[in-house]
Amino acid sequence: MRCPNCGSLDTQVKDSRPTEDSNAIRRRRVCLTCQFRFTTFERVQLRELVVIKRNGRRVPFDRDKLMRSLQIALRKRNVDPERLEQMVSKIVRELEGLGESDISTDTIGEVVMAHLRELDDVAYVRFASVYRNFRERKDFEDAIAELASEEDGKAAPPQRK
Template sequence: MKCPFCGDAESKVMDSRVSRDGNAIRRRRECLACGRRFTTYEYIEEIMPTVVKKDGRREPFDRNKIRNGVRKACQKRPISTETMESLVANVERFCQEYSGEEMSSSRIGEKVMQLLKDLDGVAYVRFASVYRQFRDVKDFLEELKEFQDEKKEDEP
């Protein structure tokens, strides 16, 4: 493993642990050349689907795009970083079912909205307003009304 400080390729593992979510191994390493310590994570390589954008372009799946959208939607809401990461991981697992295949960006966006709807109404409406590109207030109010009607149905 190449040292991020001096670039030397020789290091020794000081400690190995399974990460909190159990999906990675965290390794604490020490560079044999400069003596500085650094952390690496070992993950199982998973083949993610190619994402087909609305304009027909194709690009590799990017977890960070989902994370950024969820963070913006949840900004200033009482939602922990851990909860947001869990939601992103759920979307990623959903997408892994299509490994090696193509998946539309709209399918991914709908999954994010479904999970946000269950998590926090304000975050859901924020995400939907950007994702669905509301043209005017009328579109926004229609989405809000649908959300409120669904919430009423779910109440005992």
């Protein structure tokens, strides 16, 4: 493992333990060159996922990009970082479990929104506003009405743009 401080490949694992959800191994490492300490996470990867963008481009799936977009949606929301990490792991496992290596951005967006809907309504609307490309106030009102109807037990089908 390359040291993020000096770039040396001469690092040593000092401690290993599973994460709370046991879906990853947390390793504390030390660089033997500069003595910098850092943490890495090791996860099981069932298959290499490729994201098919709306314009047809194909790019490798990036778990960190998913995490960043969810952190933006959850900014200033009272959600435990460990819950976010667990949700990202569930989303990735669900995508890997679809049985396909090629996943469309639409599929990813719908899976993410389903998980966000359960976690935090405000984050759900924030994410939906970008994913569904909201253009006017009515788009927000429709998303909020969709959430309200689900809470009332009248699950409305998602509105697609």
